[in-house]
Amino acid sequence: MLWSARFSSSDPTVTGPAQMKFFTPAEVSAHNTRDDLWVCVLGRVLDLTELAQKNKDEALLLPLLESAGKDISHWFDPETKDVCLFVDQVTQCRRYYTPRGRFVDVPPPGPRSDWACEHSTPWWRDQRYCIGLLSHKTRFIRVVNTLTGQEQRLEVCSEETLAAILDRYLPYNNHAHSYTWRHAGSDLDMGATLEENGIHDDDHLLHQLGLHDDALCPALLLHFTDDLS
The missing domain is CATH 3.10.120.10 (Cytochrome b5-like heme/steroid binding domain)
Structure with missing residues (x-):
């Protein structure tokens, strides 16, 4: 037994x-x-x-x-x-x-x-x-503060929403909630994932071309919108 x-x-x-x-x-x-x-x-x-x-x-x-x-x-x-x-x-x-x-x-x-x-x-x-x-798949992004010019590279989980990614970014900017997050000229849905926001993971294409994952790292732009809340 x-x-x-x-x-x-x-x-x-x-x-x-x-x-x-x-x-x-x-x-x-x-x-x-x-x-x-x-x-x-x-x-x-x-x-x-x-x-x-x-x-x-x-x-x-x-x-x-x-x-x-x-x-x-x-x-x-x-x-x-x-x-x-x-x-x-x-x-x-x-x-x-x-x-x-x-x-x-x-x-x-x-x-x-x-x-x-x-x-x-x-x-x-x-x-x-x-x-x-x-995470089944992680990816790298760049978070760019358009007010200060500060740029931070982050490894994030593909399953995470933008709100969760914001939480990852908070140690680098305590006032990240006071910014509007944008990509390619459009405001991002903070309740959706990168993929759902149209920021596709092209790592498989980079691998086919023999390029490193770092060759294409999408940038999320932070635009200051209100007082420091």
């Missing part, structure tokens, strides 16, 4: 993508320590810092520490959303496939007195740790 039977087979309610924050791979990779540990699992970004602190003296934490800031989707079955399984050639029983070693919340291969069968929801099914989604 597979020991994971104690875990619920149904996934918790997942917040819709439109309500979730998107992250770039670079943002995830920056959180790669025991005190700040993120991973990606099947498109979700998980903040496991609390889990790491709770298990900081456990050997089972090591595989997660080694993979901090990385995408570990290959550890999991996309259909079951559970850890991948294999058939043990000796026992002919199904076991979890953990080539980097058993990690937190993965049960041992056999009965043990130090393992509680009534264990709570494993971290990969616990929605508490999910802080957003990993």
Whole structure:
């Protein structure tokens, strides 16, 4: 019998993508320590810092520490959303496939007195740790302040609305809300994505031509519209 039977087979309610924050791979990779540990699992970004602190003296934490800031989707079955399984050639029983070693919340291969069968929801099914989604495609843009001439290059998620991109830009301009955002002479819909605003991603064309992604970086122009609110 597979020991994971104690875990619920149904996934918790997942917040819709439109309500979730998107992250770039670079943002995830920056959180790669025991005190700040993120991973990606099947498109979700998980903040496991609390889990790491709770298990900081456990050997089972090591595989997660080694993979901090990385995408570990290959550890999991996309259909079951559970850890991948294999058939043990000796026992002919199904076991979890953990080539980097058993990690937190993965049960041992056999009965043990130090393992509680009534264990709570494993971290990969616990929605508490999910802080957003990993972008399927990122792109670079230039944000140009026409009032000051300041230009900032940003890596953004293709799924993000202009409002979310504005939030990314706020550290460079606290008054970004006081500007009208435009491209090619038209005001941008801040509730829509770049693509929906007609700012198409032409990276595939650049690749066909053998050019780097930086060869075409669309510019969003900020026009000052009111007092500093």
